[in-house]
Amino acid sequence: GAVVSQHPSRVICKSGTSVKIECRSLDFQATTMFWYRQFPKKSLMLMATSNEGSKATYEQGVEKDKFLINHASLTLSTLTVTSAHPEDSSFYICSARGGMSSYNEQFFGPGTRLTVL
Amino acid sequence: AQSVAQPEDQVNVAEGNPLTVKCTYSVSGNPYLFWYVQYPNRGLQFLLKYITGDNLVKGSYGFEAEFNKSQTSFHLKKPSALVSDSALYFCAVRDMAGANNLFFGTGTRLTVIP
Numbered sequence: 001g002a003v004v005s006q007h008p009s010r011v012i013c014k015s016g017t018s019v020k021i022e023c024r025s026l027d028f029q030a031t032t033m034f035w036y037r038q039f040p041k042k043s044l045m046l047m048a049t050s051n052e053g054s055k056a057t058y059e060q061g062v063e064k065d066k067f068l069i070n071h072a073s074l075t076l077s078t079l080t081v082t083s084a085h086p087e088d089s090s091f092y093i094c095s096a097r098g099g100m101s102s103y104n105e106q107f108f109g110p111g112t113r114l115t116v117l
Numbered sequence: 118a119q120s121v122a123q124p125e126d127q128v129n130v131a132e133g134n135p136l137t138v139k140c141t142y143s144v145s146g147n148p149y150l151f152w153y154v155q156y157p158n159r160g161l162q163f164l165l166k167y168i169t170g171d172n173l174v175k176g177s178y179g180f181e182a183e184f185n186k187s188q189t190s191f192h193l194k195k196p197s198a199l200v201s202d203s204a205l206y207f208c209a210v211r212d213m214a215g216a217n218n219l220f221f222g223t224g225t226r227l228t229v230i231p
Contacts, residue, residue, distance in 0.1 A: 006160075034218055043207065043223040044161075093160050106219060108153070108161040 002028045004096045006109035013084055014117055021079045021112045023094030029074035030096035034106065035067075038091040050077055084116040119144045121210050123222035130198045131230050138193040138225045140208030149211040150191045151219065152182055154204045161207065167191060178202070198229045 003026040013019050023033060032051050036044040048064075050056035050071035058064045066088075068080040077096075081088055093111045097104050120143045130136045142148055149168055153161040165176025172184045182193045191208060205226050209219040 004160075009158075043221045046218055046220075049218055091158075095161075105163070105166070107163070110160040111158065113158065 002026075002096075002098070002107045004030075004094065004107045004109040006092075006094055006112050008112060009110060010113045010115075012115045012117065015085055016083055018080055018082045019084055019114060021081075021092055021094075021114075023077045023079070023096065023109050025075050025096040025098070025107070028096075028098040028107075030077070030098055031074065032097045033071055033077040034095040034097075035069060035077075035079050036093045036095065038093060038111070044093060047079075081114065084114070086116045089114055089116045119210055119220045121208050121220055121222035123206075123208055123225045125225050126223070127226050127228070129228045129230060132200055133197050136195050136198045136202070136227065136229070138206050138208075138227060140191045140193065140222060141189050142191060142208070142210045143189065144210055148191075150182075150184065151209040151211075152176065152180070152191075152193050153207045153209060155207065155224075156204050164193070164206075198227075200229045200231050203227055203229045 005024045007022045035047045038044050047062045048056040048058045056069035071077040094109045095106045097106045122141045151166045152164040167174045167184045175181045205224050208222040
C-alpha cells in the first residue's frame with residue numbers, strides 16, 4: 001500500500017508555544033488529507049479535511065485559529081497547533097487519499113505524540 | 118448520520134483459539150466498511166474492506182470479516198489467534214451516499230494470551 005509519513009513522531013513543548021506537524025505522502029499524490037486526534041482509549045476524532053490548494057474544512061467544535069492546516073502541495077500537509085496548552089496533548093494522526101474519487105482508500109501516517117508541559 | 122459501535126472495549130482470547138471482534142454500523146445509504154489495526158504509538162494499518170459483492174471478506178494476516186446487512190454488522194474474525202495479533206482494532210464506515218471521510222468506532226483492545 002501507499003506510504004504516509006509524519007514528522008516529528010514525538011514532540012514536547014512548553015505551554016504557549018506553537019508546534020508544527022508535517023504529513024507527507026511518499027509515493028502518491030494526496031488530493032485530500034485528513035487530520036485526526038486520538039485521545040487515550042478513545043477513537044479517532046476527525047479534526048479537519050483539506051484538499052490541495054484549498055482551505056481546510058473543520059469539523060464542528062474544532063478551533064480553526066488554533067489548529068492551522070495548510071495543504072500547499074499534493075504531497076505535503078501541515079498542522080500547526082498554535083499557543084499550545086496541556087489540554088492539547090494528544091496523538092495526532094494524518095491520513096491521505098489520492099485521486100478524485102471519495103471512494104479511494106485512505107492511508108494513515110504513524111502519528112505524532114504531542115505533549116504540552 | 119453515520120455511526121459505528123464496537124460494543125467490547127476489551128477482548129481476551131487464548132492463543133490458537135478463534136477470535137471475534139464485533140462491529141455494528143448505521144448509515145443512511147449503502148455502507149463502505151473497513152477494519153484497521155493499531156499497534157502501540159503507531160498509526161492505523163489497513164486490514165480489510167467491504168464495498169460490494171461477497172459478504173465474506175478476506176484481508177491481511179489471516180483476518181476476515183462478514184458483512185451482515187440484516188444485522189448491520191461487520192464482525193472481524195480469525196480462525197486461530199496469535200500473540201502478535203494483540204493490538205487495538207478499529208471498525209470504520211463511510212456512507213457511499215456522499216460522506217467524504219471515515220467514521221471510526223471506539224476501538225477494541227484484543228489481547229491474545231499465550
